[in-house]
Amino acid sequence: xxxxxxRVKRALIAALLAVLLFCLWNVGLLDPTRLANGAxxxxxxxxxLFPPDWGVLGTVAHALLETLQIAFAGTVLGFAIALPLSxxxxxxxxxAPLAAAAxxxxxxxxxxxxxxxxxxxxxxxxxxPAAGTLGVAFYTxxxxxxxxxxxYEAVDAEVLEAVRSVGCSRVQLARYxxxxxxxxxxxxxxxxxxxxxxxxxxxxxxxxxxxIGFYLLGYIQSLRYDRxxxxxxxxxxxxxxxxxxxxxxxxxxxxPVQKRRRARA
Amino acid sequence: xxxxxxxxxxxxxxxSSVHEVGGxxxxxxxxxxxxxxxxxSHPVLKGVxxxxxxxxxxxxxxxxxxxxxxLMKLAKGxxxxxxxxxxxxxxxxxxxxxxxxxxxxxxxxxQLGLVRxxxxxxxxxxxxxxRVSAFRSCLGLFPHELREEAQAxxxxxxxxxxxxxxxxxxxxxxxxxxxxxxxxxQRPQLLLADEFVSQLDPRRRGTLMxxxxxxxxxxxxxxVTTHNLELVSRYADRVLVLRAGEVVLNAAPRDxxxxxxxxxxx
Numbered sequence: 227x228x229x230x231x232x233r234v235k236r237a238l239i240a241a242l243l244a245v246l247l248f249c250l251w252n253v254g255l256l257d258p259t260r261l262a263n264g265a266x267x268x269x270x271x272x273x274x275l276f277p278p279d280w281g282v283l284g285t286v287a288h289a290l291l292e293t294l295q296i297a298f299a300g301t302v303l304g305f306a307i308a309l310p311l312s313x314x315x316x317x318x319x320x321x322a323p324l325a326a327a328a329x330x331x332x333x334x335x336x337x338x339x340x341x342x343x344x345x346x347x348x349x350x351x352x353x354x355p356a357a358g359t360l361g362v363a364f365y366t367x368x369x370x371x372x373x374x375x376x377x378y379e380a381v382d383a384e385v386l387e388a389v390r391s392v393g394c395s396r397v398q399l400a401r402y403x404x405x406x407x408x409x410x411x412x413x414x415x416x417x418x419x420x421x422x423x424x425x426x427x428x429x430x431x432x433x434x435x436x437x438i439g440f441y442l443l444g445y446i447q448s449l450r451y452d453r454x455x456x457x458x459x460x461x462x463x464x465x466x467x468x469x470x471x472x473x474x475x476x477x478x479x480x481x482p483v484q485k486r487r488r489a490r491a
Numbered sequence: 492x493x494x495x496x497x498x499x500x501x502x503x504x505x506x507s508s509v510h511e512v513g514g515x516x517x518x519x520x521x522x523x524x525x526x527x528x529x530x531x532s533h534p535v536l537k538g539v540x541x542x543x544x545x546x547x548x549x550x551x552x553x554x555x556x557x558x559x560x561x562l563m564k565l566a567k568g569x570x571x572x573x574x575x576x577x578x579x580x581x582x583x584x585x586x587x588x589x590x591x592x593x594x595x596x597x598x599x600x601x602q603l604g605l606v607r608x609x610x611x612x613x614x615x616x617x618x619x620x621x622r623v624s625a626f627r628s629c630l631g632l633f634p635h636e637l638r639e640e641a642q643a644x645x646x647x648x649x650x651x652x653x654x655x656x657x658x659x660x661x662x663x664x665x666x667x668x669x670x671x672x673x674x675x676x677q678r679p680q681l682l683l684a685d686e687f688v689s690q691l692d693p694r695r696r697g698t699l700m701x702x703x704x705x706x707x708x709x710x711x712x713x714x715v716t717t718h719n720l721e722l723v724s725r726y727a728d729r730v731l732v733l734r735a736g737e738v739v740l741n742a743a744p745r746d747x748x749x750x751x752x753x754x755x756x757x
Binding site: 382384385386387388389390391392393394395397398401402403406407409410 | 564567569591592593594596597598599600601602603604605606607608609613617618619620621625628629670673676677
């Protein structure tokens with residue numbers, strides 16, 4: 227038994243390596259000619275990125291502002307839709323069939339990525355940031371909805387029983403037990419989603435749904451890599467800024483609460 | 492402020508915030524032949540019979556896992572008996588898993604069940620939710636009288652000055668008082684307290700038990716579960732010993748000394 231265990235482990239590692247090699251070969255990453263060409267192209271691409279063309283900074287800044295608007299409005303809209311839907315999906319409040327139906331709806335919304343939702347809304351509402359905002363809102367609804375109902379399910383059962391005991395309705399139970407108990411998770415996840423949506427919104431312009439993506443694609447197609455570099459650097463700066471801002475909000479709101487809780491524990 | 496310095500209102504003052512309860516020795520809870528198990532092969536309660544009357548403090552003792560918490564949840568309607576009947580305030584208990592529960596039966600769980608992110612005041616106000624429309628309460632628009640009643644309740648329990656503090660920032664003793672205030676906001680006729688003083692030091696425990704005694708004196712029916720036999724001998728009107736889900740003793744504590752109770756529990 228003792229001797230068999232390392233043998234099984236070795237066989238498992240060998241099998242994993244074989245699968246990895248097959249995948250790499252199948253996607254063309256074991257073709258030396260191709261790899262050499264790729265390396266040369268990357269070097270050329272890298273050379274053309276510099277120096278950045280700062281002349282397009284005004285256009286880029288305007289497009290980035292639109293990207294931020296899409297991300298912010300989409301996150302807030304998605305949050306607002308996710309909140310009631312997640313409550314509906316909670317078996318703590320509603321009968322199992324209704325909760326299961328709401329969970330299924332959220333799973334479907336979540337399965338479709340932001341970019342695909344954006345295409346759907348470009349078809350429905352035409353080109354522009356409105357389609358992008360709705361795309362972001364839909365994906366946010368699906369993602370936050372799932373995180374939220376899971377957060378409700380993690381609420382201390384004793385708290386729920388105690389609040390139910392006062393003879394309240396389901397809506398009151400949600401308002402005075404589930405939501406306040408899960409509030410920290412809801413806020414933390416909404417902030418995370420905003421950060422994620424800023425990054426996701428940067429490519430929505432690829433499908434005509436507004437924002438910086440339209441220019442990123444345009445600069446790539448017209449081989450203006452110096453302008454592309456300007457857009458990428460500006461996007462990077464905004465993403466870092468949003469991350470810092472989000473971390474600051476977290477430290478202002480969530481960390482003091484956790485510290486005080488720990489101090490009392 | 493340390494808890495020993497917090498002024499505690501006299502029971503009469505405390506109960507002035509509570510509405511009139513039933514006449515002396517009205518049966519508030521009656522359990523007949525109640526069986527319950529979380530899985531069918533292992534019953535937690537086996538044919539339990541008990542009565543709790545207004546103006547009386549019934550203390551339920553037994554070792555951990557003996558069925559005390561299950562008994563409380565059945566009395567509150569959070570669980571449904573598999574056999575037998577539960578009558579609360581002379582009405583058969585309607586238990587639904589998602590519907591509204593009777594607000595006149597208050598329940599303080601072992602860990603108190605307070606909402607930590609809400610203030611003491613908001614926690615107390617939740618005790619009055621059954622008296623406010625869902626729409627108003629969801630907007631936080633509690634009637635002025637209800638707010639005054641909640642504040643009076645906190646004042647009389649000596650923590651009025653902590654009304655706006657979040658529960659996570661309160662001490663153990665203060666949280667206990669918030670839980671009592673929330674229960675009293677329900678205008679209960681029956682109060683179920685599940686080992687709610689078990690984690691306190693003797694001084695704080697004594698203070699809170701005095702409050703509970705005061706409530707019983709004003710006509711509430713109280714059922715308090717505990718491990719602590721000293722509390723039983725000092726505060727109980729009647730003691731019920733649960734052993735392996737069965738009632739093995741139901742008597743006045745003076746008729747069963749502590750050593751005898753201890754033997755009954757084992």
